[in-house]
Structure formats: C-alpha cells, structure tokens
Amino acid sequence: MEWKQELKVEGAETKRFVLVHGGGFGAWCWYKTITLLEKHGFQVDAVDLTGSGVSSFDTNNITSLAQYVKPLLHFFDTLKPTEKVILVGHDFGGACMSYAMEMFPSKISKAVFISAAMLANAQSTLDLFNQQSESNYDLMEQVHLFLYANGKKSPPTAVDFDRSLLKEFFFNQSPPKDIALASVSMRPIPFAPVVEKLHVSEKNYGSIRRFYIKTMEDDYAVPVSLQDTMIKSNPPEQVFQLKGSDHAPFFSRPQSLNRILVEISQIPSKKSS
Structure with missing residues (x-):
C-alpha cells in the first residue's frame, strides 16, 4: 500500500485526472487509461464533448468551440472551489482543454497534451494542420471526408x-x-471549432504547468515534425517521448502512457514560499 502514502504526500492536487478525447473520439477511447490510473488510486473522469461518444447532439449543428467544449466547462463548474485536477487532452482535445484552461486556471494543477493541438494564441487547429508536409497531407486528405449539412455551397459542417x-x-x-x-464508435468532427481561432492569455492559460507527450514513430495524424513545431512555438515545462506508439497511445501503448501520466502527477509543485 506504499503508493497510497506517496500520493498523500503530493497533496490533493494530484489525485484526480480529467481526460479529454480527440476529434472523432469519445470518452470510450480512454477505457484502458481509466482502468490503469484507478489502479494507482486516482479518481478519473473522461468527458464526452458535444456530439461525441454518447452525446445525442448532431455534430453538424455545432457552430463554435464554446459549444463543443460545453460538457468540459460544465464539469469544471461542478468542482468544489478548492478542488484541482490534472487535465489531459489528446489530438483536437488539446485545443478544447486550452479553452478550459483559459476559463478555469485555478482548478487545473497541470495540463498534459498527448500528441495534441497545443495552439498559440489566435491560432486555429486548421492553421496548425496546414503547416504539414505534402506527403502527410495527402494521406490526411484521403482519410477525411467533408460533410455539408447546409449544402455544398456553404462551408463544411x-x-x-x-x-x-x-x-x-x-x-x-x-x-x-x-x-x-473505434470503427463502430468514432463520430464526425464538427468543422466550426477546428477553424475557430483560440484566444488564450498569459495570465490564465499561461499560469498552468504544461507537459507534452510526443508519440514518436507511427503517428500519421499529428506527425513528430508537427508536434515539434508546436513545442517550439509554445514551449511546455517538460516533454516526454512515447516510443512505438501510433496516434492512439491509449490503445497501442497503454502501460507506457500510464507510467508517464503517473510520473507527471508526482512532479512536485514549484510553489515559492
């Protein structure tokens, strides 16, 4: 039972994880991570964003990032005033959690980006992906199918x-x-939040300790070069490398991902006395 003692020493800040899925995914994708973190004595919540997972909302009707991340914001609203969490985001979930970081800086002790969109201020996720190499962009274009609920003359929905x-x-x-x-559970990604520019401040977003987990070898969705670009333009406190992972380390390398998350949870706070 030694690990329980260890976690107590860390204080209440590090006992609760909140997991934010990427575009097309849902809370379901974290099933291994939830199980492994709970074994370590953590409380874990995974949120379905609007139009994702079990949410009954039609993805085509989502018109803003605020609307898409509403379930995550609602979660933060329900926390006790003194409660803090470690916020973890994957893929487009990085932009979503950055939105929450700007709104609830006092409730987040650490933010962990896993092969995630870690945007600079006034950047959109689409801006970021447009920086990719041609070869990768080709595959990306093939895998993504645009939906036009408002007709082909209007922007994709x-x-x-x-x-x-x-x-x-x-x-x-x-x-x-x-x-x-995944093939029976994935749902379309709403387009409006992907093209919306994120606005974050040094005072709120910038006050939260950020960590990045790089998926090294076979991530075609967010290649290492793109991850490096984000890390360079918006440096986190520390970068971890997850070897042998595809874009979904919660499936392909769950134990390694869990080890890194537990390690991040135990990095002591830098509070000045």
Whole structure:
C-alpha cells in the first residue's frame, strides 16, 4: 500500500485526472487509461464533448468551440472551489482543454497534451494542420471526408473518416479489438471549432504547468515534425517521448502512457514560499 502514502504526500492536487478525447473520439477511447490510473488510486473522469461518444447532439449543428467544449466547462463548474485536477487532452482535445484552461486556471494543477493541438494564441487547429508536409497531407486528405449539412455551397459542417483508412492513419500499432471499437464508435468532427481561432492569455492559460507527450514513430495524424513545431512555438515545462506508439497511445501503448501520466502527477509543485 506504499503508493497510497506517496500520493498523500503530493497533496490533493494530484489525485484526480480529467481526460479529454480527440476529434472523432469519445470518452470510450480512454477505457484502458481509466482502468490503469484507478489502479494507482486516482479518481478519473473522461468527458464526452458535444456530439461525441454518447452525446445525442448532431455534430453538424455545432457552430463554435464554446459549444463543443460545453460538457468540459460544465464539469469544471461542478468542482468544489478548492478542488484541482490534472487535465489531459489528446489530438483536437488539446485545443478544447486550452479553452478550459483559459476559463478555469485555478482548478487545473497541470495540463498534459498527448500528441495534441497545443495552439498559440489566435491560432486555429486548421492553421496548425496546414503547416504539414505534402506527403502527410495527402494521406490526411484521403482519410477525411467533408460533410455539408447546409449544402455544398456553404462551408463544411463536419469531417468524417474513411473507415477503410482508419488503421493506417490512426491505429497502425493498435490491437485489432481496439480498432474494431473505434470503427463502430468514432463520430464526425464538427468543422466550426477546428477553424475557430483560440484566444488564450498569459495570465490564465499561461499560469498552468504544461507537459507534452510526443508519440514518436507511427503517428500519421499529428506527425513528430508537427508536434515539434508546436513545442517550439509554445514551449511546455517538460516533454516526454512515447516510443512505438501510433496516434492512439491509449490503445497501442497503454502501460507506457500510464507510467508517464503517473510520473507527471508526482512532479512536485514549484510553489515559492
């Protein structure tokens, strides 16, 4: 039972994780991470963003980042005034959690970006992805299918996936059962939040300790070069490398991901006395 003592020494700040899924995913994608963190004595919450997972909202009707992240903001509203969490985001979940960081800086002790959109102020997720190399952009264009609920003359309302390319693009190192789970569970990504520019301040967002987990080898969705660009333009406190992972380390390298998350939770606070 020694680990329980260790966590107590850390104080209440590090006992609760909140997991934010990426575009197309839902809270379901974290099932291994939830199980492993709970084994370590953490309390874990995974949120379904609007139009994701079990949310019944039509993705095509989401018109802003605020609307998309509403369930996450609602979660923070329900926390006790003194309660803090470690916020973890994957993929487009990085932009979503940055939005929450700007609004609730006092409730977040650490923020962890896993192969996630870690945007600079006034940057959109689309701006970021447009910086990619041509070769990767080709595959990205093939896997994404635009949906036009308001007609072809209007901007796209959502982005779906070519299911036949999911394994190659997202899950090239993941077990077959997880690929099967994803192929029946993934939903379109709302387009408006992807093109919306994020606004964050040094005072709020900038006050939270940020950590980045790089997926090293086979991530075609957010390649290492793009992760490096984000890290360079918006440096976190520390960068961890997750070897042998595809874009979904919660499927392909769950134990390694868990080890890094626990390690981050135990990094002592830098409070000045």
